[in-house]
Amino acid sequence: MIFSELYSAYYNTVAKILKAAVDHTLQKNELRLIIENTAFGESILNIAPALDEERWQLVHADGTTPIGNDPSMPLTILQKRWLKAISLDPRLRLFTDEFPELSDVEPLFSQEDYFVFDRYTDGDPYEDETYIKHFRLILDAIRNRYPLSIDTTNRRGNITHLVLLPEYLEYSEKDDKFRLISSGNRYGSTTNLGRIVSCKPYDKPYDIYRDRSYQSKPRTLEFELIDKRNALERVLLHFAHFEKEAEKLEEGRYLVRIVYDKDDETEIVIRVLSFGPMIKVTAPQNFVDLIKDRLIHQKSCGQ
Amino acid sequence: MAYSELVKNFNKIRDYMREFYVYGFKSRDEFTKKSARSYDDERRRMESWLGDYMKFRQTSDGKNVFISIDSRVSRHNPLYKAWKAKSFTDGDITLHFILFDILSSPEIALTLSEITKEIDKYLCGFSEPKTFDESTVRKKLKEYVSEGLIVAEKQGMTVTYRRAEETELCDTDVLDFFSEVSPCGVIGSYLLDKTDDSNDYFAFKHHYITGAMDSEVMCLLFMAMREKRHITLESINRQRDRISENHVIPLRIMISVQSGRQYLMAYTPRFKRITSFRTDNIVSVKMDDICDRFDELREKLDGMMPHMWGVSIQSNSGQHMEHVEFTVKYADNEKHIHQRLEREKRCGTVEKIDNNTSRFSVDVFDASEMIPWIRTFICRITEYSFSNKEIEEQFGNDIKEMFKLYGIEGGDCE
Numbered sequence: 141m142i143f144s145e146l147y148s149a150y151y152n153t154v155a156k157i158l159k160a161a162v163d164h165t166l167q168k169n170e171l172r173l174i175i176e177n178t179a180f181g182e183s184i185l186n187i188a189p190a191l192d193e194e195r196w197q198l199v200h201a202d203g204t205t206p207i208g209n210d211p212s213m214p215l216t217i218l219q220k221r222w223l224k225a226i227s228l229d230p231r232l233r234l235f236t237d238e239f240p241e242l243s244d245v246e247p248l249f250s251q252e253d254y255f256v257f258d259r260y261t262d263g264d265p266y267e268d269e270t271y272i273k274h275f276r277l278i279l280d281a282i283r284n285r286y287p288l289s290i291d292t293t294n295r296r297g298n299i300t301h302l303v304l305l306p307e308y309l310e311y312s313e314k315d316d317k318f319r320l321i322s323s324g325n326r327y328g329s330t331t332n333l334g335r336i337v338s339c340k341p342y343d344k345p346y347d348i349y350r351d352r353s354y355q356s357k358p359r360t361l362e363f364e365l366i367d368k369r370n371a372l373e374r375v376l377l378h379f380a381h382f383e384k385e386a387e388k389l390e391e392g393r394y395l396v397r398i399v400y401d402k403d404d405e406t407e408i409v410i411r412v413l414s415f416g417p418m419i420k421v422t423a424p425q426n427f428v429d430l431i432k433d434r435l436i437h438q439k440s441c442g443q
Numbered sequence: 444m445a446y447s448e449l450v451k452n453f454n455k456i457r458d459y460m461r462e463f464y465v466y467g468f469k470s471r472d473e474f475t476k477k478s479a480r481s482y483d484d485e486r487r488r489m490e491s492w493l494g495d496y497m498k499f500r501q502t503s504d505g506k507n508v509f510i511s512i513d514s515r516v517s518r519h520n521p522l523y524k525a526w527k528a529k530s531f532t533d534g535d536i537t538l539h540f541i542l543f544d545i546l547s548s549p550e551i552a553l554t555l556s557e558i559t560k561e562i563d564k565y566l567c568g569f570s571e572p573k574t575f576d577e578s579t580v581r582k583k584l585k586e587y588v589s590e591g592l593i594v595a596e597k598q599g600m601t602v603t604y605r606r607a608e609e610t611e612l613c614d615t616d617v618l619d620f621f622s623e624v625s626p627c628g629v630i631g632s633y634l635l636d637k638t639d640d641s642n643d644y645f646a647f648k649h650h651y652i653t654g655a656m657d658s659e660v661m662c663l664l665f666m667a668m669r670e671k672r673h674i675t676l677e678s679i680n681r682q683r684d685r686i687s688e689n690h691v692i693p694l695r696i697m698i699s700v701q702s703g704r705q706y707l708m709a710y711t712p713r714f715k716r717i718t719s720f721r722t723d724n725i726v727s728v729k730m731d732d733i734c735d736r737f738d739e740l741r742e743k744l745d746g747m748m749p750h751m752w753g754v755s756i757q758s759n760s761g762q763h764m765e766h767v768e769f770t771v772k773y774a775d776n777e778k779h780i781h782q783r784l785e786r787e788k789r790c791g792t793v794e795k796i797d798n799n800t801s802r803f804s805v806d807v808f809d810a811s812e813m814i815p816w817i818r819t820f821i822c823r824i825t826e827y828s829f830s831n832k833e834i835e836e837q838f839g840n841d842i843k844e845m846f847k848l849y850g851i852e853g854g855d856c857e
Contacts, residue, residue: 142659143453145531146590147633149524150449151539158540180524181491182448195533197569198540206565209547211540214607215634217591218662222630223613226621235620240611249665252741254626254696257753262786279616282644310515313624313700314649321646356515376465378702381651383513386468387502394468399513414815417844432849434822438842439851441772441825 142218153178153187155211158198162210166203221248230266234275256313263316264334274339278320282306287324287342292335302331303342309333357402362423363412365394371418378411395422409434446484448491449530454726456525457656459485460510461723463497464522465653467509470502492524514650518643520623522655523632538575538583541565542593543606552596552603555581612637620645626696627665629658651703656723663728664707667693671737675729676709678720686726689713692734694744696722697754706754710740717744719754747808749790752816755809760831767813768804769827770796771820780823787816800825810834814841821845 145151156174160166171191175184190196199205215223225247226232227239265271281288290302304322310330311318318333324346365375365386372394376386382398389395400408409430412419421428450456459482462469474482486508490497493510500507512521545553545561553561559580566572584604587593596603612618615638622631623645635641654661667674676689691709694717698705705722717740734740747756750764758765773780781801784793791805807813810831817827821842829835846852 142627142629142662143526143529144590145529145535146539146592147527147636148449148529148531149527150531151536152527152636154536154540180448180528181494182487183491186448190533194569194571197537197566197573200568201570206568207540207544209544211543213543214592215610215612219630219634220591220610222625222627223610223634225627226617226625226631229621229625231620231624232617235614235617240613242610246669248630248662249626249669249696252695253665253668254698255748256698256700257751257789258699258701260786261788262782279644283642308644308646310646310648311620311624312648313651319648373465374702377653377704380465380653380703381512381514381649383511384467385498385500385509385511386466387500387507388468401515410819413821414818416814416818416841417848420848428849432851435842435845435849435851437822438824439846441823 146213146216149179150183150187153183154191154196154198155213157187157191158205158207158211161199161203161205162207166199166205217245218248220245225249234266234272235279258314259316260314264318271333274333274336275318277339277341278306278309278333281341282308287346289340289342290331290336291338292331293337294335299337303346304329304331305346358399359402359405359424359427360397360399361408361412361421361427362395362397363419363421364389365396366418366420367392367394368418371415375415375419378415405430446487447530448488449528450488451530453525453529453659455481456485456488456528460489460522460525460656461653463489463508464510464512467511468507470505470507472505488528489525492528493521496521512652514652515646515648517652518646519619519632519635519641520628520652520655522652523622523629526629526632526655526658527636534573534575534579535583537566537573538562538580542580542583542587546593546604546606549594549606549608552605554601554603555584558584558604615640615642616644619643623647623650626654626698627658627662629655630662649700651700653703654698654705654722657705657725660722660725660728661696661705663730664693664696664722664725667728667730668695670730671734673731673734674709675731676707676720677726677728678724679726681724689720690731691720692737692740694737694741699753708744708754710736710743717747717756719756750807752789752805752807752809753812755812758809758811758831760833762831764806764808765810765834766804766806766830767791767810767817767828768802769817769820770800770802770825771823772800772825773823774799780820814838 153175156178157171160170160174171188172184175187179187191199198207220242223240224242224245227242228247228250287303287305290304291299292302294300305324306320306322308321309318310321320331320333322329322331365371379398382400384396384398387395412421412431413434421431471482496510496512498509498511541562545558555577559575559577562575584593588595592607593604594607612634615635618631618635619641622628622635625631673690673692676691677686679686689711691711693707693709695708696705697708706719707722708717708719710717771780781795784801784803788803791803794802796802810829811834827838
């Protein structure tokens with residue numbers, strides 16, 4: 141089953157310890173380092189004594205092991221079934237045309253077994269050959285740290301030429317889009333992959349402007365939450381993906397703080413509005429003013 | 444029992460994790476009505492697994508513990524760590540590594556007694572060697588056969604055991620990506636643990652990681668659907684703190700990427716209708732017999748989906764279908780608003796009235812599910828109409844309440 145010691149941090153850690161012990165006599169310090177790097181914060185208190193005291197009879201007192209081969213385990217049926225399931229996902233083609241042979245494996249799920257019901261409908265074209273070509277080149281440039289020369293359409297439909305150093309790809313499940321986060325580009329550090337019309341390696345001398353790399357501009361939003369119509373749960377689940385803090389002020393009234401990126405402020409305003417009178421923003425003032433502006437405009441609509 | 448950072452049962456951890464991660468405002472006293480020691484143990488475990496993601500705040504009611512994670516920064520879901528904390532016995536781990544060393548390649552096939560004798564050879568060098576009898580080894584081999592790790596082959600009266608063939612693992616970028624965006628992504632995280640390199644080339648925006656806590660339930664539901672089985676669900680009503688049992692036919696998982704909630708759509712024979720169950724409220728899933736009507740019922744659900752805004756298929760109004768329409772205006776430099784309606788609608792139609800006005804209309808089972816979305820257009824809604832008049836009135840009153848809340852309409856800010 142999915143909750144099994146076969147996948148546990150302890151088994152993985154002991155596999156690494158044994159791999160080292162197969163190769164050479166294990167030193168205490170090395171053991172400690174493997175545990176610290178692979179297992180949990182307090183695991184050193186359990187794994188080292190269990191091996192020392194020979195409760196787990198895998199490493200002798202002198203640091204040798206009766207194990208003769210590098211520890212390994214085949215994939216479980218569950219792991220194969222999950223791999224088979226993702227092999228049916230259209231996004232897989234972005235990465236590869238070849239996938240491990242799993243012809244005799246039943247997928248854990250297929251596209252008919254689940255449905256994302258609130259994803260935006262203008263997602264990236266994952267089956268488009270040009271898009272796939274751009275995606276693969278960008279991923280390769282991220283891996284191997286080389287600059288790219290990109291032509292992209294801006295919001296007005298005009299072509300913009302960019303030379304940039306790709307840092308990483310950011311995927312939004314809601315938008316169903318990939319964005320390239322890069323440095324060295326004076327027009328901004330985020331490029332929608334879906335807007336790229338041409339992409340090739342930049343083969344001229346290139347200086348990296350590190351100061352141009354993407355930096356989030358964290359802002360803290362503070363609001364009071366009135367727990368009517370199950371708002372407490374709905375709001376806290378909705379904002380769960382942010383760094384956040386909630387405090388109970390009194391029965392049915394809570395203070396919530398979330399840290400958001402200034403670049404996403406308009407989106408956060410809209411998300412706050414979706415909760416109606418169950419949320420009252422108290423800080424920062426410019427955010428309060430944004431909400432008020434929208435309400436004043438709404439009033440002018442005759443409501 | 445002495446404290447251990449490993450756990451046998453995930454459900455208890457699931458409850459605490461949800462409390463610390465989603466809510467995070469309860470003090471120790473509010474948790475300790477059941478058991479103070481249990482609270483202290485679970486909190487300590489999570490600190491050990493999640494390290495700096497655990498935060499503390501001192502309030503007048505005591506110390507509050509909460510988990511705070513910016514999932515846009517973390518790259519790998521930290522909550523998966525809890526799934527890697529299953530407890531085991533000293534014998535389990537010793538036997539595990541010795542067994543796979545004995546059966547180090549798929550070509551080696553041995554009988555139970557040969558394996559048992561080999562195990563003794565591995566252990567004889569220890570000061571007080573453990574002994575594993577044949578029934579213990581057989582039990583472990585049987586367990587590994589069912590997991591697909593070991594293959595048992597019968598030749599005449601003799602059964603031999605060998606390691607399953609290796610399967611090539613896919614690229615780590617594939618695992619990095621799909622372990623975060625695919626259902627039951629924790630399994631991808633298990634696969635990543637088998638590789639030595641994880642490159643972090645992907646970040647995730649609007650990324651809900653809450654569903655990780657329901658991975659086991661999701662996995663069982665998928666298995667039941669693949670086998671077209673009836674299941675017995677135990678689900679909790681958190682308001683009443685009551686667990687109920689339902690015999691249902693699972694039809695589809697519905698996932699929200701705007702709230703992180705996941706639902707099971709299932710047919711309940713007792714009520715002869717399809718209903719939704721939140722997966723985070725499902726406590727257990729038990730497989731029952733095969734359902735002959737699975738395809739017919741899933742087709743029925745397919746037919747309903749064009750009128751489902753979310754997961755509700757019944758309104759409180761008693762109307763079979765509810766009509767909703769609203770009109771928005773936008774300035775010349777706000778033409779993207781029409782596109783927003785097109786992009787964000789889940790069903791229904793968008794009509795362009797003129798260069799600066801668009802109208803959305805739809806027939807849905809439950810109009811109340813649409814309210815949060817319609818509110819996101821506040822500042823430009825010129826008309827709205829709901830066939831469910833109770834909802835219409837509430838929508839209008841909520842906007843008035845918001846005016847009041849922010850001191851608009853000449854009133855003071857509350």
